Amino acid sequence: MNIITLGDKSFSLFIDDQKINKAVQKVANEINDTLAGKNLIFLSVLNGSFMFTADLVRLIKGNPELSFIKTASYEGLIGSEKVNQLIGLNNELRHRNVVILEDIVDTGNTLDAVYKLVQQQQPASIKVAALFYKPLAYKKEINIDYVGLEIENDFIVGYGLDYNGLGRNLKHIYKIADK
Ligand code: IMP
Ligand code: MG
Numbered sequence: 001m002n003i004i005t006l007g008d009k010s011f012s013l014f015i016d017d018q019k020i021n022k023a024v025q026k027v028a029n030e031i032n033d034t035l036a037g038k039n040l041i042f043l044s045v046l047n048g049s050f051m052f053t054a055d056l057v058r059l060i061k062g063n064p065e066l067s068f069i070k071t072a073s074y075e076g077l078i079g080s081e082k083v084n085q086l087i088g089l090n091n092e093l094r095h096r097n098v099v100i101l102e103d104i105v106d107t108g109n110t111l112d113a114v115y116k117l118v119q120q121q122q123p124a125s126i127k128v129a130a131l132f133y134k135p136l137a138y139k140k141e142i143n144i145d146y147v148g149l150e151i152e153n154d155f156i157v158g159y160g161l162d163y164n165g166l167g168r169n170l171k172h173i174y175k176i177a178d179k
Contacts, residue, residue, distance in 0.1 A: 023148030
């Protein structure tokens with residue numbers, strides 16, 4: 001099926017599973033080549049990264065640890081300032097080599113929040129791996145060390161990524177059809 005419907009929107013096939021697998025393999029190879037011998041801890045940012053994470057970690061050499069995290073924001077004590085918090089993190093990151101796993105980096109706001117919270121725990125190093133990256137939308141300074149595929153500013157679904165909760169189970173990536 002080249003055209004699918006999720007809720008009120010249509011999506012067309014954009015990146016098939018073979019091309020996704022190659023992108024995941026590329027990220028894994030780069031991590032294996034550059035971070036060999038480090039006792040890595042992967043931090044997978046839920047929900048979207050679950051499928052990327054499952055496929056990626058099976059290609060990683062050595063004995064990495066893996067945690068799944070989410071960000072939660074609550075109103076701070078001063079006015080209505082938003083304060084971010086990482087939930088699900090039960091590993092000590094101090095002096096560890098951390099690799100943040102993101103399904104997609106768009107504006108970079110999510111990554112920026114996660115990165116700052118990780119940094120507070122004083123790890124030895126922090127690397128960032130993103131399966132998909134939208135360079136034209138990115139507004140932050142943090143270097144994305146490992147990128148599977150760069151894409152344009154189209155909204156995509158599948159392989160963990162959702163539209164209003166739908167489409168995460170799809171094995172291919174679809175992009176929104178012309179509005
Ligand atoms: P950012 O904070 O703008 O970089 O966006 C990050 C989050 O927004 C991702 O982790 C996704 O959950 C979601 N997101 C961004 N672009 C897309 C997309 O094209 N499809 C589905 N979700 C997206
Ligand atoms: Mg995400």
